[in-house]
Amino acid sequence: MTLIRCYQCNKKISPDAVACPKCGAPQQGEIAEKKKEGKRKADQTAGWVGLGCGVIALIIVGSCIAHFSGQASSPSPPRRPLSEVSTEELKRDESKLDDYTTDELLDEIDRIDRKHGW
Numbered sequence: 001m002t003l004i005r006c007y008q009c010n011k012k013i014s015p016d017a018v019a020c021p022k023c024g025a026p027q028q029g030e031i032a033e034k035k036k037e038g039k040r041k042a043d044q045t046a047g048w049v050g051l052g053c054g055v056i057a058l059i060i061v062g063s064c065i066a067h068f069s070g071q072a073s074s075p076s077p078p079r080r081p082l083s084e085v086s087t088e089e090l091k092r093d094e095s096k097l098d099d100y101t102t103d104e105l106l107d108e109i110d111r112i113d114r115k116h117g118w
């Protein structure tokens with residue numbers, strides 16, 4: 001067992017001692033109080049961390065909902081089949097490509113290749 005030092009007279013005493021045998025300064029109460037205080041601080045920190053995580057999660061969820069509902073409500077032009085969109089049009093406005101999936105784009109590239117006999 002590791003001996004502790006009395007905070008008053010600095011004598012080595014048992015950590016289980018309720019009071020210092022030399023000067024009579026209360027020990028257990030002091031230590032127990034400090035432990036309790038430390039635990040309370042740790043609990044508080046955990047609480048704040050939890051709260052922070054909750055707030056961050058809320059912000060993320062909120063921005064996701066805003067993002068998706070914004071997308072849904074914004075009028076998007078009716079999507080035409082890729083074969084009807086001319087290459088010039090796509091060159092002018094590359095954002096049109098975002099409307100199509102990679103598979104559709106690859107199919108279209110195949111179609112153009114076949115048309116040109118490549």
Ligand SMILES: [Zn+2]
Pocket residue numbers: 006007008009010011020021022023024025
């Ligand atoms: Zn003492």
